[in-house]
Amino acid sequence: MDIKQKLQNGQSVKGCMISELYTPNLSRMFYGLNFDFLLLDCEHGYFDMTQVANLIAVGGGYDFPILVRVGQNSSHTVIKYLDMGARGILLANVANARQVRELVQMCLYAPDGDRGVSTFRAHTGYRNHDVPGLMRRANEQNMVIAQIESLDSVHVIDDIVSIKGLDGVLIGPNDLTQHMGIFGQYDHPETLKAIEKVAVAAAVHNKWSGVITANEKLLRFCAGLGMQFFSVGSELSMLAQGAKVTLEKITSITG
Secondary structure (H helix, E strand, O other): OOHHHHHHOOOOEEEEEEOOOOOOHHHHHHHHOOOOEEEEEOOOOOOOHHHHHHHHHHHHHOOOOEEEEEOOOOHHHHHHHHHHOOOEEEEOOOOOHHHHHHHHHHHOOOOOOOOOOOOOOHHHOOOOOOHHHHHHHHHHHOEEEEEEOOHHHHHOHHHHHOOOOOOEEEEOHHHHHHHOOOOOOOOOHHHHHHHHHHHHHHHHOOOEEEEEOOOHHHHHHHHHOOOOEEEEEEHHHHHHHHHHHHHHHHHHHHO
16 A cells, blocks of 8 residues: 555654665665655755655665655756656745745646656656556555645635645754744744644644654654654764764773
8 A cells, every 4th residue: 555545544654764875775775674765865964956856766676665855846857857766746835825826737647737747758668659648546545645834824824724635844953933933943842833734734634644753752642643754863863872872882891
């Protein structure tokens, strides 16, 4: 069962942000560790197109979903990532419903959107028979996600989550708390109030919600709200944490 179906069934999914380290076999490793997805950061990260294509290709070999975060609505990049076989696009710092409508148009084929058609590509397994079927399955399988990172977007969250074709929303707590003037205060009452408003609005409109964080208290709070999508930490934080624990263990043995 793919992650879109899991989310539609009310199940939770857990994944990791890939920030800047590159080897195609990261996809294979996280698949083997039973993660549900990887989220490639092409907003802050400096991956080139070939690196993204390789990570997606290895993931595709295991039917392991690779999602891509972009910093702006740009058909120049969004279409390329989807044609590589990305299973979803996350638009960072969404401010209004118009941006979501534009993203839906880029990500979905007609009649649901206006994605350009080029079928003999990686995303179809290099098949071009039954093109209408390929397009329909792509619309059913791929995900369109909005990242909520400011009070401006929280204030219009009902408009955002009402957009047809949007699958879900993710809270970006670092930028959200930054814009609120309480950076890093994830347990601040106003932070929790904003997050709860997003979760409730998403549920009302039959959309899932989630969060990008490794903060345990915030994860528990969001899970308690019924959020389902959790992008927890990054390959960098996991590497640093593992290295720290290993060094402490070695030091305790060797002095």
